[in-house]
Amino acid sequence: MFWLGFGFLLIALSLYLLYVFERQNRIDRLTHNWPGPPALPFIGHLHILAKLMGPHPIRRASEMIGDHLKDHRGKLWMGTKLYLVDCNPKDIQALCSAQQLLQKTNDYMVFENWLCEGLFTSNHEKWAHRRKIIMPAFNYAMVKQFVTIFEKQSRILLTNVAKYSESGEAMDFLNLVSCFTLDTICETALGVTVGAQSNAKSDYLEAVKEILVIMDTRLKNIVLRSSFIFKLTSHYKREKELVKILHGFTEGIIQKRLDEISQDAENFNTQSTKNEEMDEVKRTLSFLDSLLQAKGPDGNPWSVKDIREEVDTIIFGGYDLTATTLKFFMYNMTLYPEYQKRCREEVWSVCGRDKSEPISIEQVRQLQFIEACIKETLRMYPSGPLTARKATANCQINEFFIPKGCDVIISPIYMGRCKDFFPDPLVFKPDRWASGAKAKIEATTFIPFMAGARSCLGQRYSMVMLKIVLAHLLRNFLFEPLGERQVKMKLNFVITLHTVEPYLCKVKTID
Template identity: 35%
Template sequence: MECQKKYGGLFKMYFGFAPPFLVIVNAKHMEYVLGSTKLLEKSRDYRFLHNWLGKGLLTSGSVKWRKQRKILTPTFHFQILEQFVEIFDEYSGILIKKLETEVGKKSVDIYPYVTLCSLDVICATSMGTKVNAQDKSESEYVNSVKAMSRIIMDRSLSLIKMFDFLYCFTNDYREENHALKVLHGYTKAVIKSRKQELMKASGISDSPSEIEDDLGRKKRKTFIDLLLQYNKDGQPISEEEIREEVDTFMFEGHDTTAGAMTFALYSLSKNPDIQEKVVEELRSIFGDDKDRPVTLSDLQEMKYLEAVIKETLRLYPSVPFYSRDVHEDFEYEGTTVPKGTSLLLFVFGLHRDPDTFPDPERFDPERFSQENLRGRSPYAYVPFSAGPRNCIGQKYAMMEMKSLVSKVLRNYELLEVPGHKLLLSPETILKSLSGFHVQLRKRKF
């Protein structure tokens, strides 16, 4: 942020002996990079994800990415996402019960509660399985996800751990191997189980169909089911490719949404007038019934809450920066950007540009009213990236965030903890080293 203030929206930054990053903090330049069909290669720093995610949608090169994106896009169709609303509501209900023990206390860090709820949701929707993270927060699977998220960030910043030949002598290397054994073992076991269920349901060994429950009703399809059923020109997706995509979905759809939901709840505790507007909208939808399960129609009516979430992602984008590698020279406005350059897209700084967002530190959902959106570049606000490699799960994420945040606000009033300040840190995703402390009070809905 200091460099942005000093040098503007485009500057080079050096990290040790590595080639420099060209840092982009300008909507016009951002549009050129994100809108390009040539600048699709993720930077070398994404290699630290390969042991866990392989070459899934997030980390794959442009050739494989195009193939995988085409396969995966139908799995995020709105009709498929609709069946997940019940899951969002179910696990949000468990969260509400867990938070009851914190009502009336002077301070509670809500992040651990929200992230475990998000982990429950992602396991249920992507794998059709229950890890009961909210009840078993110290489970081996939950701890392995936490360990991998920490190790990936540590490797990108450590002069020793970033080199494979030195990293193999560290404790993190041994911890990563154990975590990967747990994570990959779990995913592979679920894939095998779901495949057997689908085969049994179809009665045809090479053509999996629908899974039915004991009453003959079709069970909701999960991410794994849809990938297992994919078959084009006699070419199904391999089990290893399915594992890569499911693990990618676990990684991208767990911490990112948990962080955004927690930042939203924290921001509402700091802005009681905005919180009350959201509650008024919820009362217009649910009346005085704080227990009625949320529906897709309800989520679609939460216009102001959606603006609140968008403003949260402006100030606190889950992924504060991402990067691309230049694999061939290209000309831009009379300047040659050479092959080998890494482009660092600084989203956090972009979203706090006072020319686009006046008084940028102020939390104001009205920035996303139809009137205020007119004339603003779509590349001035990119929490889900943009262009060809935008986030495939952004509709899923918005539905989950609306469901959880609305459930919390229907049950609890969020109050500010005097003196508590966020200490922002990009640990794979944007987090706060000081936690997210609020006070909870039962709401008379």
């Protein structure tokens, strides 16, 4: 009886392996014109991908891509799972707009316990409906309202930076600007701050930092990507505790605002509304207020959970990604002090030398060189170095076939550092963005915010916030490396792009 059962098991296993082998061969034939190294049965290219383990993973990945991509396209088998890498500018617009490629990959499931089904993680159908509702919250008129918040939080940041100028201590720039971006995004999204820039300990800030580490651990460990296995670990238990803190905070603010609106309606809008109108500084409409007016496909208002998903998504996108961009911008300013000087002179020219004067939205538009330096920073150091989409159906991009079920990877960092698209790609050259520059930059080669339907909604918001806070920092302080020259830093991929060692600098007050 044992041997009979064993025989059936052996036959079933053999049939399964035969099916997998035939399926892999069939897909290989369909994607024959995608370049790539020879794949081994069942394990695919795992023997090649194993080279990414150990120190300098980004350098190793760049070398591997250079060896195996042809015309900026290639394919990799991770076991029996096919990944297509496509960074060809001719394909980008089609890749980012094709209906069959608007679905995020299964890797994004590591975010779902916190972000649930917000814009970042939701399926195509839910995403399409919600994007139409949320887009107005990022229009120019709305962003213009947030300038007062950007100004207010920038002033708090200046006070914190001044402490390092007075003491002469080395400053962990990312730590300070992370607190700034978290307070700013929370005040614009929820109408409140979490006090991250104050000395008081913020449970919310600590929870955000810790949950990002757990999600990064899952992304880098193929075993922990399995929800079943992850739930057996201590990481899952801790994540549940953190999610409870994060969701509790957001829901508490949402409920408080709902109660305020309900109370206003009961009082015929005579009490709190008049008080707001009489305030010297009128209440700035938050993203939350916009979402509270949203309705679902059935015509009913969004639930607290629906609103919380999108607010959490906005906070995640605006907190870490913007802080990382600020860090790499200032890193470039200490690496290239001549460009820091030009940025500061532009701020003096446009905004004046009076540090007490606020920076207006009209002045923000005139800070062209600072914007060029931001773009050059995003080219070399995009916060999201990789993005991936899942093919929900067979599709054709130009002459290249993409089979249903495979994942398509697009890499902004590869494209930004490719000499075919940018001359001297490893050199920081903000003048390449000047109007009338000789080498014209094609839109499909510069995609830090991605392109097409699922591009980042917060591009305008981020650029205005970045230019205001950087103008204040450069008008008030001189940023210098710790030694005679800024040491070039090694990169690391922790959900977003970071450096192996923290970026430390010196700061001096400008008289």
